[in-house]
Amino acid sequence: MTSLSVFIDVPKASKLRDEQQEEAFLKDRDRRKIFLGQKVFLSDDGLPWVPLPVKKVYLQILNDPTRNYEDLPVGGNxxxxxxxxxxxxxxxxxxxxxxxxxxxxxxxxxxxxxxxxxxxxxxxxxxxxxxxxxxxxxxxxxxxxxxxxxxxxxxxxxxxxxxxxxxxxxxxxxxxxxxxxxxxxxxxxxxxxxxxxxxxxxxxxxxxxxxxxxxxxxxxxxxxxxxxxxxxxxxxxxxxxxxxxxxxxxxxxxxxxxxxxxxxxxxxxxxxxxxxxxxxxxxxxxxxxxxxxxxxxxxxxxxxxxxxxxxxxHEEWEENLKMATKRLMVIREKMREKLRLLETLRSWNQITQQSGLFTYFGLTKDKVDFLAKRNHIYLPENGQMNISGLNMNNIHYVTQCISDVTLNDTR
CATH class of the missing domain: 3.40.640.10 (Type I PLP-dependent aspartate aminotransferase-like (Major domain))
Incomplete structure (x- = not known):
């Protein structure tokens, strides 16, 4: 038998740009490094947010003596x-x-x-x-x-x-x-x-x-x-x-x-x-x-x-959503106010006009690369930012760097 693999001609797939950013973040040794390209909603402690009723139901399921492990129907539950x-x-x-x-x-x-x-x-x-x-x-x-x-x-x-x-x-x-x-x-x-x-x-x-x-x-x-x-x-x-x-x-x-x-x-x-x-x-x-x-x-x-x-x-879950959304809105207000005070070339109103987990500044690829290499702030290639990754310890640094990298933009 030959010692060569039958898959010897298969090329190694190139990593997506966002995967490369996350890999670069993990290798970065700078204490200021921040990764804001997550897809998950983070709590203040930096861990994925889970509504309280979801935690309750998980415990119920674990302790349910009638639970079975059969496959669901093709169409689902x-x-x-x-x-x-x-x-x-x-x-x-x-x-x-x-x-x-x-x-x-x-x-x-x-x-x-x-x-x-x-x-x-x-x-x-x-x-x-x-x-x-x-x-x-x-x-x-x-x-x-x-x-x-x-x-x-x-x-x-x-x-x-x-x-x-x-x-x-x-x-x-x-x-x-x-x-x-x-x-x-x-x-x-x-x-x-x-x-x-x-x-x-x-x-x-x-x-x-x-x-x-x-x-x-x-x-x-x-x-x-x-x-x-x-x-x-x-x-x-x-x-x-x-x-x-x-x-x-x-x-x-x-x-x-x-x-x-x-x-x-x-x-x-x-x-x-x-x-x-x-x-x-x-x-x-x-x-x-x-x-x-x-x-x-x-x-x-x-x-x-x-x-x-x-x-x-259901009611408790919706209340949890309202509290989580309020936190995101507060972060947006703080971001806009800090950026407004740092420079006058933009109103930054789009930050509070947008909603949800992410905000978008329209940063070019060059500016995203600059933020990673010079400021150790890692974003997806399109400049999208997960604002739930911001907190009192990093929001000032991030807004200062965003302000610097967009200082010459005209709006």
Whole structure:
């Protein structure tokens, strides 16, 4: 037998830019080093935040003598699916009452997005070329998933005005107007990767344009309740589209809002025209699931289902969300005030206009590199910052460095 591996010609994959940043942070020996590229919501102690009712339910599950370890059904935990559908759409939503809304449990929102895209690539006959529109600058994760699925007709729409330093609704509408009719558009809501949020009036404009062009909405609902502090407010764009009779998909994630980062709890939510369409779509999605993961993880889904379906725990969870969101708002206010006092070239109002875990400054790659090499502050390549990583010990240093690196910018 030969001593050479049959995989000798396999090249080593290059690490993603964000992985390289985290690796550089771990190797950095400077005492000032700060990593603000985390995807998780951190408490003041620097550890992932977990709502109190989630901790209670975990203890209940561990001590439950009736607990079994059987696989879940292909579609997932039914109590979980009922709870998260009502959480996203509202308990009395007409799509639920008409039995044309439902979900498939998935390994996180990435699993939900991948499942939805694969289904659409097979069955979305209105656009055989599969034109998909994704937001910029929050596009890298979506693009990688789409390219892995073999999708090549990928368009980007702008959500950030680099000249004004704020969101760009007019640019977004202009871009969407140019995309092919019957395209699919990805719409992040609630705790978005950039913190950028549109108001109700702007969402109504988006819905009107998408309806005119017969564009299919694919929402990404992440960290519901951690943007405004209210689960209903954060889900308003999705509910508005349902009220406007759109058929749509929505990838839901419960990592941030429940502190379940290691449990991979997600859902692909579907709203169809009627119950017959829902049954058919669900059946095809379950066929795809059988070929992918067969059965979703159970523990995290049980935790979410227990919290959502127990009125006392549900109320306590929502109170925890409000307190967590208040902390993020306080950090934003402190950041803006410190930056405003350090220089006068910007108002920095975008910091408090954005919401959720992340804030976005529009920093160039060169400035991100400068912050890492000179100031030992590590961010993702697009300049997105996880503000939950800021505290009384580091916020002054971070704001001073951000101010220095943007001093010559004009807004």
């Amino acid at each position: 039914q109590e979980f699916l009922r709870g998260v559908t009502e959480l996203a759409l509202g308990k009395n939503n007409k799509a639920i009452l008409e039995n044309r809304a439902g979900g498939i449990q998935t390994p996180g929102s990435t699993g939900a997005f991948m499942l939805g895209i694969e289904f659409l690539s097979q069955w979305y006959s209105m656009n055989p070329k599969m034109s998909i529109c994704i937001p910029h600058p929050d596009c890298d994760g979506y693009k990688e998933t789409l390219e892995a699925a073999g999708i090549t007709n990928i368009y980007t729409y702008r959500v950030w005005d680099s000249k004004q330093g704020n969101l760009a609704i007019s640019d977004m509408l202009e871009d969407l107007e140019t995309f092919p009719d019957y395209s699919i558009v990805v719409l992040p809501i609630s705790c978005t990767a950039t913190g950028i949020q549109f108001n109700k009036s702007e969402w109504k404009q988006i819905a009107t344009l998408l309806k005119k062009k017969n564009i299919f909405p694919f929402f990404n609902l992440n960290g519901q309740g951690l943007s405004s502090g209210d689960v209903d407010t954060d889900a308003w764009p999705l509910r508005h589209f349902v009220s406007e009779d759109f058929e749509l998909f929505c990838a839901q994630s419960f990592s941030a809002a429940f502190g379940l980062y290691g449990e991979s709890v997600g859902c692909l939510l579907m709203v169809m025209r009627n119950n017959g369409a829902l049954i058919s779509v669900r059946s095809q999605l379950e066929c795809l699931v059988l070929r992918k993961w067969s059965s979703p993880p159970s523990t995290g889904a049980r935790v979410v289902a227990t919290v959502l379906n127990n009125p006392t725990l």
